Amino acid sequence: QVQLVESGGGLVQAGGSLTLSCTVSGLTFSNYAMGWFRRAPGKEREFVADITRNGFIKTYADSMKGRFTISRDNAKNTLYLQMNSLKPEDTAVYYCAAGILRGRWDYWGQGTQVTVSS
Numbered sequence: 001q002v003q004l005v006e007s008g009g010g011l012v013q014a015g016g017s018l019t020l021s022c023t024v025s026g027l028t029f030s031n032y033a034m035g036w037f038r039r040a041p042g043k044e045r046e047f048v049a050d051i052t053r054n055g056f057i058k059t060y061a062d063s064m065k066g067r068f069t070i071s072r073d074n075a076k077n078t079l080y081l082q083m084n085s086l087k088p089e090d091t092a093v094y095y096c097a098a099g100i101l102r103g104r105w106d107y108w109g110q111g112t113q114v115t116v117s118s
Helices: none
Strands: 003-007 010-013 018-025 033-039 045-051 058-060 068-073 078-083 092-099 112-117
Touching: 003 092, 018 033, 018 092, 018 112, 033 068, 033 078, 045 068, 045 078, 058 068, 078 092
Parallel strands: 010 112
Antiparallel strands: 003 018, 018 078, 033 045, 033 092, 045 058, 068 078, 092 112
16 A cells, blocks of 8 residues: 655744655655645645656746755655745645656645744
């Protein structure tokens, strides 16, 4: 059974930082591209960042460039999202996803809440 479990969310003040983790089991992690998405209250789910299987290519949504960093540790089957300079508009449930190809996501986690106070 494939499981993606996010952790690391919480409440942080504007300007602060958080690091999210996504631990994956039930598949060969290094065979999958990974991504982060988020859904803010009342909004559609949006792309945050993704990373290729070997970690060499990373893509970010424009509003996250320079503030968020996606990374992965294939030895630990874990994906990360380092978030700096957080803004209230970053408040959302953050989800990780796994896919054989970037853009075609086969598995999703349950999400972790990030709340940024002003």
